[in-house]
Amino acid sequence: MQENNYEVKEVDWENIAEEKYGSIKFRRRRSSVKRLFKAVALIAIAALSGAVTSSYIVEKRYSEEAKVKMENKDKQENFAETPYGSIAKVAEVVGPTVVGIIRTSPDILGNIDKSSGSGIIFDSNGYIVTNYHVIEGADEINVKLPSGQNYLKAKFIGSDTTSDLAIIKIDAQNLPAAKFGDSSKIRVGDLAIAIGNPIGEEFAGTVTAGIISALNRKIQYGGSIYRVLQTDAAINPGNSGGALCNEEGEIIGINSLKLRDSQYDNVEGIGFAIAINEAKSILDEIMKYGRVARPRLGIYGRDAVSEDSNGIKGVYVSGVIKGSGAEKAGVKPTDILIEIEGKKIVKFEDMSEILEKHKIGDSIKCKVWRNGKNIDMTIVLADIKNDKTVNP
CATH class of the missing domain: 2.40.10.10 (Trypsin-like serine proteases)
Structure with a gap:
């Protein structure tokens, strides 16, 4: 048996013909160091991202809590300051x-x-x-x-x-001047501070406080109708002409009246002030002309009572101003005005409300009751400069 001997030569792998033996691909083993580095990097990035996110969440949460606490603190301070802190500031x-x-x-x-x-x-x-x-x-x-x-x-x-x-x-200059507010913004229940000189010089600069009890009250006093603010801040004789203020230190009214009624023994906690918005235009006219031009009938009167008229309701004429439209039309004291421009007059306030809608020079139709008879008249409204002379 013949034994075959083969000669074996070492061949470089790179020299193997690809077309003859096919291609051989080699898988290189990745470095474990690189894989470790990437793993560490991923862990570091994840940790950093988590830290930033958690820090943002914590910061936001605590900032919101701090903001709420600050707001609550401000509210508490404001609450603690009102009314007593603000009253002291207003007084100053x-x-x-x-x-x-x-x-x-x-x-x-x-x-x-x-x-x-x-x-x-x-x-x-x-x-x-x-x-x-x-x-x-x-x-x-x-x-x-x-x-x-x-x-x-x-x-x-x-x-x-x-x-x-x-x-x-x-005769003085550079005096401290009050600031007028806006009485249209007042609400029932708002703080009201009265400053004045009740009962004279001994109690000068007295400060009292309360609330606004009512708005736009209509009060008949001295033959006129006043639209006033009602307050329970103490207003006494001598306070008249003084200031009614809001908590910002603005004048919202001019203290004027205290309710007095014979049917009550003592009336407390009911005072009145002319709303400053009512007063502003009036003060402007007084500053320019020394007076305010208003359309008037030319009478003094009050609500009629049964003793005046046998039950007839209207405005009892207690006096007629000489030279006025009422005198020229024939109105006399003791007449009772029962109708103006076709509208029934039950009380003095009714007459005032109608006249407010007219202007100087208007001719208005009136009806008066005199000795059991109704008399029709036409009265020309006039601006009466001197109302001191009254026809008795």
């Missing part, structure tokens, strides 16, 4: 603008009669607003500033008896 700001007023006039026996009231500096050049009834009939008007010891003589600038407002002036 408004107090220096509220003055004392002394009216001096002789009485019927020739004795000197003095009465006191309050006023508000609304112009730094010495202009002061007060109630007309505070200075009515005065021979001399004196003003005492909160910062002064002596009284300063004041001169009369002008007035409007219908609104019970007047302006006086003292």
Whole structure:
């Protein structure tokens, strides 16, 4: 048996013909170091991303909690500040603008009669607003500033008896002046602060506080109808002409009246102030012309009672102003005005509301009751400059 011997040669793998033996592909083994590095990198990125996300969530959560706490703190501070903190601030700001007023006039026996009231500096050049009834009939008007010891003589600038407002002036400059607010924004229940001189000089600068009890009350007083704010802040004699303020230290009303009724022994907690929005235009006219032009019939009157008219309702004419449209039309004292422009008149307020819708020079048809008869008249409304002379 012949034994075959083969010669074996070592061949480089790279020299093997591809077409003859096919291609051979080699799988290179990846470095374990690189795989470890990538794994570590992925872990690091994941950890960093988690840390950033959690940090953002925690920061946002705590910032929101801090914000809520701050808001609650502010609310608590504001609540704690109202009303007592704000009252003190208002007193500091408004107090220096509220003055004392002394009216001096002789009485019927020739004795000197003095009465006191309050006023508000609304112009730094010495202009002061007060109630007309505070200075009515005065021979001399004196003003005492909160910062002064002596009284300063004041001169009369002008007035409007219908609104019970007047302006006086003292010879002074650079005075602290009050800021007027917007009484249309007032709500029932809002804080109300009254500053004035009740009962005279001894109690000058008295501050009382309460709330706004009612809006747009209609009060008949002295033959006129007033639209006023009602408050339970203490308003006493001498407070008239003083300031009613909101918690921002703005004037929202001019203290004017305190309810007095014979059917009650003591009426407390019911005071009234002329709303500042009602007063602004009036003060502007007084400053320009010294008075306010209003259409008027030319009578003084009140609600008729059974003793006047045997049950007839209307406005009892207590006096007629000489030269007025009422006098020219033939209206006489003791007449009862029962109808204007076809509308029944039951009380004085009804007459005032109708006249407010007319202007000076308008001719209006009226009906009066006199001695059991109804009489038709036409009255020309006029701006009566001198209403002191009344036909008895």
